[in-house]
Structure formats: C-alpha cells, structure tokens
Amino acid sequence: MACSGDSMRTPIFQLDAFATRLFAGNPAAVMPMDRFFAENNLAETAYLVPDGRDYKLRWFTPTIEVPLCGHATLASAAVVMERLEPRRSEVVFHSASGPLTVRKAGQGYVMDFPARTSESVTAPPGMAEALGAVPIEVCASEFNYLVLIESAQALRSLSPDIAAIARLDRGGVIVTASGDGSYDFVSRYFAPAKGVPEDPVTGSAHCMLVPYWARKLGKTEFRAFQASRRGGEIVCRLVRDRIELEGRCVFYMEGEAEI
Numbered sequence: 001m002a003c004s005g006d007s008m009r010t011p012i013f014q015l016d017a018f019a020t021r022l023f024a025g026n027p028a029a030v031m032p033m034d035r036f037f038a039e040n041n042l043a044e045t046a047y048l049v050p051d052g053r054d055y056k057l058r059w060f061t062p063t064i065e066v067p068l069c070g071h072a073t074l075a076s077a078a079v080v081m082e083r084l085e086p087r088r089s090e091v092v093f094h095s096a097s098g099p100l101t102v103r104k105a106g107q108g109y110v111m112d113f114p115a116r117t118s119e120s121v122t123a124p125p126g127m128a129e130a131l132g133a134v135p136i137e138v139c140a141s142e143f144n145y146l147v148l149i150e151s152a153q154a155l156r157s158l159s160p161d162i163a164a165i166a167r168l169d170r171g172g173v174i175v176t177a178s179g180d181g182s183y184d185f186v187s188r189y190f191a192p193a194k195g196v197p198e199d200p201v202t203g204s205a206h207c208m209l210v211p212y213w214a215r216k217l218g219k220t221e222f223r224a225f226q227a228s229r230r231g232g233e234i235v236c237r238l239v240r241d242r243i244e245l246e247g248r249c250v251f252y253m254e255g256e257a258e259i
Contacts, residue, residue, distance in 0.1 A: 014253040017071035018201040018232035026201040028075040046072035057093035063195030070203010077102035078249040108248035116208040130164035152180040166192035184222040201232030
C-alpha cells in the first residue's frame with residue numbers, strides 16, 4: 001500500500017466467482033491492505049490483511065458488514081494464490097466465522113466452511129405474498145429463512161416483492177427446489193435487508209442448503225445451481241459439521257484504488 005499526502009493507494013481486484021467465464025457467477029472486489037480501512041460499493045467487497053502466514057478477512061455489502069461470504073472468500077483465495085503468492089496451494093483466512101481454509105483443486109478451489117443448521121418453522125405472515133409462491137416447507141436459522149417450493153421451473157420464474165422480503169425478520173430468504181437436468185437442487189437468494197436485492201451466487205446460503213438437502217436426499221455430495229440472472233454452479237459436500245464448496249474464478253479487473 002502506497003501513501004501520498006492524506007490518501008493511500010491499494011491494489012484492487014474484481015473477479016467473477018463461481019464462474020468459468022466473464023459476466024457469470026457473482027462479482028466480488030478484493031482489496032489487500034496493511035490494515036482495515038475502506039468501503040466499496042459492490043455487492044461484496046473482501047478486505048485482506050496479512051496475519052503471519054495467514055490473512056485476516058472481512059466482507060462488506062454496500063450497506064453492512066456480513067459474518068460470512070462465500071463468493072468473496074473464493075475470490076480472495078484466487079487473488080492470494082494466483083497474484084500475491086502464486087506458489088501457494090492453500091491459505092487460511094481468519095474471519096468472524098472462524099478460520100476458513102481454501103485449497104487449490106484442479107482449475108478451481110475448495111473452501112471449508114461451517115455448516116448452518118435450520119429448524120422447520122411456520123411461515124411468517126406475508127411470506128407467500130412476498131415471494132409470489134406458496135411455500136411447501138419453511139425452515140429458519142438465525143441468519144435466513146429457507147423456503148422449499150414446488151419446482152425448479154417455479155423457482156426460475158419467481159418475481160418477488162423485494163420490499164416485502166426486506167420487512168421479514170431474517171437477513172435473507174433462500175428459495176430452493178429439487179434440481180432439474182444434472183443438478184441435485186437449485187436455489188435463489190434474496191437479501192434486500194443487507195443491501196442485496198438478489199445475490200447472484202451465494203456460498204453462505206449453501207452452508208444452510210447442504211445440510212437441508214442432505215436430510216431430504218440421504219446423500220452428502222451435491223451439484224447445485226443458483227438460478228439468478230447471472231447464474232452459478234457449486235459442487236457441495238457435507239463433511240461432518242463442515243461444508244466444502246468448490247468453484248472457479250475469472251479475473252475481470254486489476255488496478256489500484258485511492259482511499
């Protein structure tokens with residue numbers, strides 16, 4: 001990080017995470033820094049600060065700091081292992097959700113995240129109207145609602161009332177259905193209360209989706225698709241109380257930010 005007068009210049013990278021081509025997956029900015037200090041108006045920005053051989057990692061939406069972010073962690077791993085330290089094959093990020101290990105796997109990366117369990121609940125008032133679909137089942141964690149609907153086709157055609165979703169008593173709503181084609185399940189994620197009306201591809205949502213579908217399908221490895229406009233594919237595994245999420249990244253932009 002270079003200083004000039006009262007301003008500082010720091011590298012900034014923008015990547016499409018959970019993608020194999022540009023303008024797919026979920027865009028994230030990654031800013032390696034000497035200390036945490038900045039904001040960036042992107043769906044998610046990751047700030048990296050060296051911590052010995054590891055890194056401290058924090059994530060911000062345009063409005064709040066979040067406790068866990070999958071696609072920005074994936075993007076951070078790509079920045080570390082492809083740009084900052086290209087000889088590395090594994091990195092540990094220390095975060096609000098504990099240590100997160102990411103390792104190279106072929107052309108992509110595998111992230112080791114905590115599982116998020118959920119319990120079946122009664123649908124809160126207004127949920128069906130907000131989604132524009134009748135829930136078959138509703139589960140909740142401290143972070144999100146998870147809503148099962150009838151089909152992948154119904155999920156892809158959802159046009160929810162974003163303002164109504166923002167008034168629900170959770171940070172976001174994960175909508176899911178049995179998969180079509182080669183996918184075990186499909187999903188979409190709406191989090192307007194966090195400043196993200198619909199997130200393109202959400203690693204942290206899969207920390208809740210994987211244990212849910214493991215119970216329903218009686219298996220521990222899944223091929224999942226998040227059916228946003230950009231769309232993204234994730235290979236998911238349940239390993240005891242942890243979730244492995246595998247995906248790739250594409251670099252879009254590299255430069256410097258003055259802050």
